Amino acid sequence: MLPILTPGSLALLALLGKATLLLVAAFGGAALLQRAPAGARHLLWLATLGAVLALPAIATWSPLRLAVIPTTWYTAASDDRAPEPVVRAGDPGAATSTAAADRATPGVPQPAPMAASVRETPFAGGLAAGSSAPRWQPSAWQLLLTIWAAVACGIGAWLIIGFVSVRRIVRRATVLTAREWGGALYDLADRLGVERTPQLVRSEDVKMPFAAGLLHPTVVLPAECDRWDDARRRAVLLHELAHISRNDLLGHTLGRVACALYWFHPLVWSAARRLRLESERACDDLALSCGVRPSSYAEHLLDIVTSVREPLTPVVAIPMADRREFEGRMLAILDPDVRRQGSRRQSMTVVAGLAALALVVGGSAPAAARAASADPTLRRPPGRDARVSRAAIAPLASPVPGVTRSEAFASPVPPVPPAGTLAGAASPVSAASPASAAAAAARPVQVQLDTRLAQADSGERAALLTQVLRSDTSASIRRTAAWGLERYVERADVTTALAQALRGDASGSVREMAAWALGGGDDTPTARAGLLAALGSDRDATVRETAAWALAQVTDDERADDVERALTTALRDDVAAVRATALWAIGTLGNGKAPATVGDALADRDPRVRSMAAWVLFRREDPATLPVIERALGKEDDPRIRVALIRALGTMGDASAPTLARLLDSPDRDVRAAVVAALAGQNSAPWPMPMPRPRPFP
Numbered sequence: 001m002l003p004i005l006t007p008g009s010l011a012l013l014a015l016l017g018k019a020t021l022l023l024v025a026a027f028g029g030a031a032l033l034q035r036a037p038a039g040a041r042h043l044l045w046l047a048t049l050g051a052v053l054a055l056p057a058i059a060t061w062s063p064l065r066l067a068v069i070p071t072t073w074y075t076a077a078s079d080d081r082a083p084e085p086v087v088r089a090g091d092p093g094a095a096t097s098t099a100a101a102d103r104a105t106p107g108v109p110q111p112a113p114m115a116a117s118v119r120e121t122p123f124a125g126g127l128a129a130g131s132s133a134p135r136w137q138p139s140a141w142q143l144l145l146t147i148w149a150a151v152a153c154g155i156g157a158w159l160i161i162g163f164v165s166v167r168r169i170v171r172r173a174t175v176l177t178a179r180e181w182g183g184a185l186y187d188l189a190d191r192l193g194v195e196r197t198p199q200l201v202r203s204e205d206v207k208m209p210f211a212a213g214l215l216h217p218t219v220v221l222p223a224e225c226d227r228w229d230d231a232r233r234r235a236v237l238l239h240e241l242a243h244i245s246r247n248d249l250l251g252h253t254l255g256r257v258a259c260a261l262y263w264f265h266p267l268v269w270s271a272a273r274r275l276r277l278e279s280e281r282a283c284d285d286l287a288l289s290c291g292v293r294p295s296s297y298a299e300h301l302l303d304i305v306t307s308v309r310e311p312l313t314p315v316v317a318i319p320m321a322d323r324r325e326f327e328g329r330m331l332a333i334l335d336p337d338v339r340r341q342g343s344r345r346q347s348m349t350v351v352a353g354l355a356a357l358a359l360v361v362g363g364s365a366p367a368a369a370r371a372a373s374a375d376p377t378l379r380r381p382p383g384r385d386a387r388v389s390r391a392a393i394a395p396l397a398s399p400v401p402g403v404t405r406s407e408a409f410a411s412p413v414p415p416v417p418p419a420g421t422l423a424g425a426a427s428p429v430s431a432a433s434p435a436s437a438a439a440a441a442a443r444p445v446q447v448q449l450d451t452r453l454a455q456a457d458s459g460e461r462a463a464l465l466t467q468v469l470r471s472d473t474s475a476s477i478r479r480t481a482a483w484g485l486e487r488y489v490e491r492a493d494v495t496t497a498l499a500q501a502l503r504g505d506a507s508g509s510v511r512e513m514a515a516w517a518l519g520g521g522d523d524t525p526t527a528r529a530g531l532l533a534a535l536g537s538d539r540d541a542t543v544r545e546t547a548a549w550a551l552a553q554v555t556d557d558e559r560a561d562d563v564e565r566a567l568t569t570a571l572r573d574d575v576a577a578v579r580a581t582a583l584w585a586i587g588t589l590g591n592g593k594a595p596a597t598v599g600d601a602l603a604d605r606d607p608r609v610r611s612m613a614a615w616v617l618f619r620r621e622d623p624a625t626l627p628v629i630e631r632a633l634g635k636e637d638d639p640r641i642r643v644a645l646i647r648a649l650g651t652m653g654d655a656s657a658p659t660l661a662r663l664l665d666s667p668d669r670d671v672r673a674a675v676v677a678a679l680a681g682q683n684s685a686p687w688p689m690p691m692p693r694p695r696p697f698p
Contacts (some may be wrong), residue, residue, distance in 0.1 A: 012141070015059060016265070019052045023267040025357060031272065031352070037339045038332070044350050045275040046251045051355070052268065107650025112462065144420045148264065159253075162315035166212045169220060169314070173201035176221070180230065185219075188237050191290060192245040200237075202226075205307045211240040214249055220317070224307070235292060235300040236320065242283035243318050251275060265594075275324050276312040277396035279318070281332050288333070290359040293521065298333045300328075336487075360619035387579055464489040466497040469514075475507035482513040489521035499530030502547075506538035515543060518548030527554055532566050535582075541575040548578065552585035560589045568597040576606035587616035594620040599628035602645075607638050614644035621651040630659050643674040 025226045026048035033041050067327060176182070181200060198217035209221050219240045225233070243249065262268035272687070296477055305321045313319040332338055344601040365582035465488075468481040480500060487512075488494045495518065503513040515534055518527045531554070534547040548570060555563045570582040584602060594617055599614035610632075617625050629645050636642050646663065656678070663675045 015055060016356055018055055018059070019262065019265065020267065022048060022051055022055070022357065023265075026271060027267075029353075033350075035339070038285055039276045040253075040350060042275065042278035042282045045271055045278060045504055046254070047351050049255055049268070049271055049275060051357075052262065052271075053254070053258055055560075093495050096170070107391055108605050126571075127672065146570070146658050152260050154261055159256055159260065159316060161617070162317070165314040166218075166220075166317055169205050170201055170205050170218050171200075172214075173203035173207065173220060176200045184230070184237055185241075186243050188234065188290075188547070192238075192241050192286070194245050198241070198244055207238050207310065208238060208304070208313050208314060208319045208321070210313050210316065210319045211243045211249060211315040214253060216248065217244045219244075231296060232300045232303075235297055235472070236304075238287045238290060238292065239320055240318075242286040243279070246279070246282065246466070248279045248318060249277065253316060274324075280329060284329060284333050289340045292451045294333050294336075298330055301333070302330070325452075347615065368488055369535065374439050377450065396433050402526045438474065439601065456663055462491055462494055466494060468512075469497055469501055475510055478505065478507065478510045479513045482510060482517050486517035486520045488598070489527075492524075492526075495521060495524055499526050502534050504529045504544075508543055511538065511540065511543045512546050515546040515550050518576070519546075519553040521554060523556040525557060528563070529571050531549050532563070536568055537568055541578055543571075544573065544575070545581045548581040548585045552588040555589055557590070564589055564595065568595045571597045576604075577608055579604065579606070579609045580612045583612040583616050587612075587619040592622070592623050594622040599625055599632075601633070602628060602632035607611065607641060610636070611644055614641060614648050617648040618651055623652045626652055626659070633659070639670055641668055646671065646674040646678055650674075 026044060026694050030041055033044060054285070108633050112651055118432070173384065185200050188196060196217070198211070198213070200221070202223060204223050206220055206222050207224075208665070209225075211217065213217050219237065225236075228236070252275075255275045258268055282332045284297070287297060302319055305323060305326055409675050435523070451583055462485065465481045465484045468552050469478050469485065472478050478501070482498060485494050485498055489498065496520050498514045502511050502518065503509050507515065515531060518531055521527055528551070531547045531551050534543055535551065538544050538547070548567060551563050551567065564586055568588050571579050573579050573582070579601065583598065585599065586595065598613050598616050598620075601609055604610050604613070614632075615630075617629065628648070629649055633642060633645050636645065648659070649660060660675050664672060666672055
């Protein structure tokens with residue numbers, strides 16, 4: 001029979017038990033986070049799979065000596081044993097005396113008769129040496145490890161094939177450079193804070209949009225994307241860019257690697273599936289938080305899924321939708337009570353709790369067993385039957401060379417419960433004073449507000465939130481109420497309440513949130529007047545910046561000139577962020593002649609303001625600004641801003657040709673490349689200029 005309970009196999013069983021304990025704790029934590037945003041649950045599963053992969057290193061490098069279960073499997077016999085006699089082929093007397101001693105020992109099997117009749121022959125030494133040579137025989141655990149390695153390598157090869165397939169698809173695809181694609185891509189990438197804009201390609205080999213690429217992110221679209229309207233293009237790009245912004249490609253690969261190494265463990269496969277599902281839901285929440293209507297987003301998703309029978313998506317890519325998980329996503333998208341945004345404290349609590357649990361579980365090791373000499377049965381005096389007694393207990397107590405303490409079994413450690421959090425969708429935490437008396441006093445009000453909101457319809461919810469915004473004594477709760485009123489900003493009473501809060505609330509954070517909420521509504525006199533007043537006179541720079549951003553969102557074309565005059569006044573603001581956001585709003589609102597103050601901003605001391613001013617001039621295409629740009633080029637030292645100014649020159653036609661010709665002698669390669677592109681008429685492509693989009697959340 002092949003041996004099974006070896007020290008190495010026991011260490012592997014201990015590792016498997018620790019991984020199972022972590023996974024069970026994660027499933028329990030996910031049950032507690034059912035009402036939390038999908039991003040929090042995704043972080044839970046990501047941290048769990050990462051901890052499971054790190055368990056071998058934790059168990060090897062950081063054992064914690066916790067006396068939980070004694071390692072009786074590693075108990076060794078006492079070291080004061082007498083040396084066993086050696087039987088030589090040339091000493092028949094010794095063999096006879098040894099056999100006699102064995103026969104005198106009761107309860108021990110007697111040796112075969114031929115063992116006592118070994119004759120001294122020329123071949124006796126060879127027989128003895130040959131009979132003592134060990135024959136290698138694989139153990140049961142060695143066979144199991146071979147099977148495990150074969151399956152793991154097979155899954156790893158499957159993943160490698162997936163990477164190769166993605167690379168082949170991208171190389172055969174066509175890069176989308178049209179204005180309708182490039183403009184939406186750069187605009188949404190800036191809104192989501194994607195630092196490096198991914199490549200956007202169109203492929204005939206795929207049916208479902210997906211994101212792929214760990215080092216070089218790429219969004220791959222099917223050939224059917226040519227027939228999509230602007231709303232569907234933005235919905236798809238927003239979802240895929242959300243994956244890239246959240247680094248879901250790395251988490252997706254981590255889950256696949258965990259499945260490859262723990263292919264025999266059903267809980268690992270289930271955790272990886274939950275990771276992918278929560279990743280999709282978190283991206284849906286992020287898309288909806290950016291202003292997409294849930295009904296429209298769900299309609300686009302439904303049309304894409306129903307039109308594809310076989311997605312044919314590589315395993316390492318993240319498809320936009322999966323039929324098996326589609327129903328749950330649709331319900332979550334259309335549910336107005338689902339929380340879309342989580343707090344930083346909640347995320348830190350999840351990660352810290354899992355890290356602590358992984359360290360405790362992974363680093364724990366059994367306590368060493370008592371010395372063998374403490375057992376009275378092992379203290380018998382040495383005698384002629386000592387060799388037989390030691391031989392009888394050797395299979396259970398012999399020490400194993402090379403076995404360390406970390407290879408012992410670790411007992412299950414009860415999981416540490418996560419720290420409690422405030423219930424409800426609107427439970428803000430003050431970043432300035434998280435343990436202040438005001439926050440503690442606001443908790444009963446918060447619980448009552450959550451209860452009343454859960455029992456009210458949309459009209460009653462708007463009225464309740466309006467009442468809280470006007471009368472609550474806690475600034476954090478008023479801020480949350482302003483954030484929630486953004487959903488009902490089309491109502492006149494809600495717009496009035498937000499405008500009043502923007503004008504008169506004592507807290508800058510509440511005024512900032514009120515300005516952001518007004519940015520999600522229509523161009524009404526009340527909203528416009530409140531935002532203009534905040535832009536011109538609010539004492540908080542963050543409020544002024546948010547007001548500038550909101551004015552660009554709500555202003556209609558008919559009133560763009562009036563708002564533009566107020567924005568040009570904001571270009572004299574003391575804070576560079578306000579000036580840059582005001583410039584972005586000017587460039588967003590309209591076309592035609594550029595205000596003179598935009599040209600003056602080219603001499604601003606802040607490089608971000610100068611770069612944004614160049615972008616506005618690029619958007620306006622005003623030939624009257626040519627002398628201003630020429631003067632700025634003569635004084636500008638930043639090569640990136642010089643390139644931006646050259647791009648602005650390229651939009652002005654033949655009038656800019658002499659200036660561009662002089663710049664061809666520049667020693668800067670990027671400047672010369674921009675000049676050649678401008679002369680060749682390649683300035684119609686979208687400009688990937690980062691544009692401020694402040695989006696405060698409670």
